[in-house]
Amino acid sequence: MNGDRRPNQPSFMPKLSIVIPAKNEEKHLPKLLESIKSQTFTDYEIIVADAHSDDRTREIAESYGAKVVEGGMPGPGRNKGAVHATGEIIAFFDADVQLPSTRFLTDCVGEMDKKGLDVATCKVKPLSRRPVDRAMHEAYNAYAFATEKIKPHAPGFCILARRHVHHGIKGFDEEVVFAEDHDYVQRAAKQGHAFGILHSHPIAVSVRRLDKEGRLGIALKYLFGELHILTKGAHKEQPFEYEMGGDAMPGPSEDGPSDHDA
Numbered sequence: 676m677n678g679d680r681r682p683n684q685p686s687f688m689p690k691l692s693i694v695i696p697a698k699n700e701e702k703h704l705p706k707l708l709e710s711i712k713s714q715t716f717t718d719y720e721i722i723v724a725d726a727h728s729d730d731r732t733r734e735i736a737e738s739y740g741a742k743v744v745e746g747g748m749p750g751p752g753r754n755k756g757a758v759h760a761t762g763e764i765i766a767f768f769d770a771d772v773q774l775p776s777t778r779f780l781t782d783c784v785g786e787m788d789k790k791g792l793d794v795a796t797c798k799v800k801p802l803s804r805r806p807v808d809r810a811m812h813e814a815y816n817a818y819a820f821a822t823e824k825i826k827p828h829a830p831g832f833c834i835l836a837r838r839h840v841h842h843g844i845k846g847f848d849e850e851v852v853f854a855e856d857h858d859y860v861q862r863a864a865k866q867g868h869a870f871g872i873l874h875s876h877p878i879a880v881s882v883r884r885l886d887k888e889g890r891l892g893i894a895l896k897y898l899f900g901e902l903h904i905l906t907k908g909a910h911k912e913q914p915f916e917y918e919m920g921g922d923a924m925p926g927p928s929e930d931g932p933s934d935h936d937a
Contacts, residue, residue, distance in 0.1 A: 691719040691784060692760030692838070693768060696752030698726035700770035701735055703881065708739040710773045716780035719766075724756035732770075749831055750847035750855040757841055765841055769832035771881035773802065782875035787835060793868035794836045794860050796829035798877040807890055808882050819872060826905075827863075827870045831856030833878040840868050851909045854900050858909045 693711065697704060704723075711721065723736040724746030736743050744759050746752035753767050764784060774780065787795050798816045801808040819828045834856060844862050851858045864870045885893055 688761045688763070689718050689720050690763055691716070691780065692757075692762030692765045693719055693721045694724065694753055694756035694760060694765055695721070695736075695741075695768050695770055696724045696726065696746050696749050696756065697728065697732050697736070697770040698746070699728045699730045699732060701728075701731040703771040704732060704735050705739075706773050707768060707770055708735070708741070710775075711780075712739065713777050714774065714780045715778050716784065719780065720760070720762060722756045722759050724752040726752055748852075750851065751849050753831070754846040754849065757838075757846060760838060763838060765836050765838050767831065767834045767836070768878075769880075771883060772832045773879045774876075775800070775879040776876050779876045779878075783835065783873050786873050786875045787871075790871055791869055792871045792873075793840045794827075794829075794834070794863045794870045795873050796835070796860070797833050797873050797875075799830060799833070800877040800879055801882050801885075802879050803882045803885075805882075808885065811885075811890065811894065812880075816877075823870070823872055827860040828857050829860040829870075829872075830878075830880075831859075832880055834859065835873075836863070844868075848909070854904060854909070857904065 695704070695707070708721070711719075721736075721739065721741035723732070723741045723743050725733050725736070725743055726746040726748065733743050742759060744755060746755055749769070757765055757767075764787065766780075776782075783795070783797065786792075796819075798819075799812050801812050803809070822828055836859075840863060844859070844866060847855050847859050848862070849855075860870055888896075
């Protein structure tokens with residue numbers, strides 16, 4: 676694990692630190708950064724943890740005013756970005772998501788504060804018009820709500836955590852190589868931190884991995900992963916080949932978000 680706090684933090688501390696692990700995301704990152712730029716909520720900083728991209732990822736991030744730091748695979752990359760975070764809350768987003776409403780941050784942060792949550796996530800919706808993609812994401816939402824109070828689940832592409840909680844649980848466990856996001860929120864809940872799924876807005880996520888690996892293959896992969904967690908615990912060995920970054924091109928099913936959450 677790596678959740679060390681950065682020494683000598685500046686006196687200015689925004690409400691929110693947005694941490695984005697990225698690798699070769701020149702095609703997707705601008706869409707996320709544009710959706711952040713359009714937010715009514717402005718009390719934030721952006722930190723992109725770059726995993727040695729060889730495209731324009733770093734240049735694009737800096738052009739939007741983001742601080743670019745050395746990253747790595749998703750879990751370690753999030754930890755490395757969080758070391759530089761100064762906000763009260765850290766929002767972990769993947770580079771291929773988009774905020775579907777200009778009030779996404781305002782409402783989600785407000786709901787998190789109102790409910791007194793320490794760690795939170797959102798419902799998910801696909802950047803796709805295909806009925807099968809919508810059905811798959813709604814099935815995940817239903818499962819996440821059903822297990823919310825028993826065994827929390829949260830996709831790594833959208834997790835909000837209070838900074839002191841992130842450091843208190845020592846960040847993402849870097850020995851967990853699959854479903855490290857679920858492990859993160861489950862450890863937080865076990866330590867008594869309040870977890871919840873926010874109702875304000877869903878997060879819009881790319882279906883590029885579904886397009887690349889196939890819907891059935893992805894469904895079976897995550898079913899196997901969940902059964903392993905339930906019966907044997909966290910994944911300390913990689914059960915599947917995983918390639919991080921923007922190599923999976925968006926297919927024709929992918930479209931941009933609207934300002935409507937339905």
